[in-house]
Amino acid sequence: MGKTIIEKIIKNNTGIDAKPGDIVTVNVDRVMIHDIFIPFVASKFEEMGFKKLWDPDKVVLIYDHLVPASQVDDTRHFKVGNEFVQKYGMKNVHRSDGICHQLMTEALYVKPGNIVFGTDSHTTTYGCVGAFSSGIGYTEMASILGTGTMWVKVPETIKVNITGKLPDNVMAKDIILKLIGDLGADGATYKALEFTGDTVENMTVASRMSMSNMAIEAGAKCALFTPDEKTAEYCEIELDDKQKDLVGDEDAVYCREICYKAEDFVPVMACPSNVDHVEPVKDLVGKEIDQVFIGSCTNGRLEDLMAAASVLKGKHVAPFVKLIITPASRKIYRQADENGTLKILADAGAMITHPSCGLCCGRTGGILTDGEVVVATNNRNFLGRMGTSKVEIYLASPRTAAACAVAGKIVEPV
């Protein structure tokens, strides 16, 4: 019987022909810990009695949520992290290079077919290069740091097939928001998503990243794309036979198949305060806004900044709107500087910040208060995420967000 991508990755890792529902122990290829949880991981690791990391080279520590520190208490996380790095001989540490999920692929820590866990729910991102990656808590992370292994229930797979050419004003973000709206916030819980069709084959790795990043918002365990030549170039490798074979077999068993025509997509937004509360932008037009945030591990990449710049070029944000733009990494910041994107954004009145999680996790600038409305390109619009619980957060693509910044209200991008 044929296999889905996740079943192949697990077979390659364990040698076991596991079926959905089976519990298997996998060998972990890489782990990521970020600054918020390192103190808890460190204390659990020692509580468990481990004396050394199973493989220091496979552990990556990234400071991103709290960089640069905005409150005195934040600095404790860097102190604990630095002590842990030194004590256990870690080398893979990023203290101000960007957001963890961007760096894990950009800095080449993740390869197609890898199994990767991180102390963050958006660890599903690395499915963009065909890796099985998922978020875990700090106790489980401490256990992996000591053992290099993790138990996994093999998930069923939902296949999402998208064919055709997207309208010019639609981005990958609109696709994943539409899918989350259709599936519901728990529609893919415990399941893998597998994306196929010529629309995703024609996408950049960056666009695939926006989609796999948000899979968790439908509850998914992981979200996988078949590695191709673009993946190989991005990861700076030649694909081997096993990596080339990471495609769902024709006779693989899927628990559900969903088909979309690319031409049918329209710009959408996730409305307050659930990510699955998705509406077409045209039905929300006219709602006045106070702020726009373009950034995050969902949409802070070069193509996102360029999409925003294409809308903002020669225009200016509305006088009462604060536009905050946060590149996802230092590399992206530099690229956007070199190709003139940052100048266009700055000329249009954007505040461009250092690479970090920034406003997505309600830190390092841009907090809002009761009754304010923000259009944002990140992945969550939960109550209280960007300030008080009476802030309305609308999630959108960078193109839509930029158009709203100019108009001072919700508008559909052209």
Next chain:
Amino acid sequence: MGKIFKFNQDVDTDQIIASQYLLFPTIDEMKAHTFESLDPDFAANVKPGDYVVASENFGCGSSREQAPGVLKALGVKAVVAKSFARIFYRNAINIGLPVIVCKELHENVEAGEEMELSLQEGIVRVGEKTFTCTKLPEYMQGILDQGGLIASLNKEES
């Protein structure tokens, strides 16, 4: 017996314990803020042995283990929901907080009612009514029985 604290669907981890409190050094310092945006009096009113009863997708959102952590620290005996988000579910088992799937309970009980849960039988009793729960897979029940992942790992080593 414990009192029921009732919540609806899609309760996310930000609602269980908001991001700004994750910077507190210990779970004990965080726990006073549990469910703050949904029920500011929850932490003051909940007693050891009480239960959280919820609808679908309890614990969706971030990977923060502090979410089951604060519930356990407040003495919540178990969370009984129609379904759970996967990271919350794993985290809860790993720290030894029972998370029980029961499809019928939420619609048939009121906040403040007294309930009793038998983990061994997989049965909830509320007054005259009984409800059957879905049993945990054996592997996870094993971790839970030993009091969580740390105890379970220590046992494997010894």
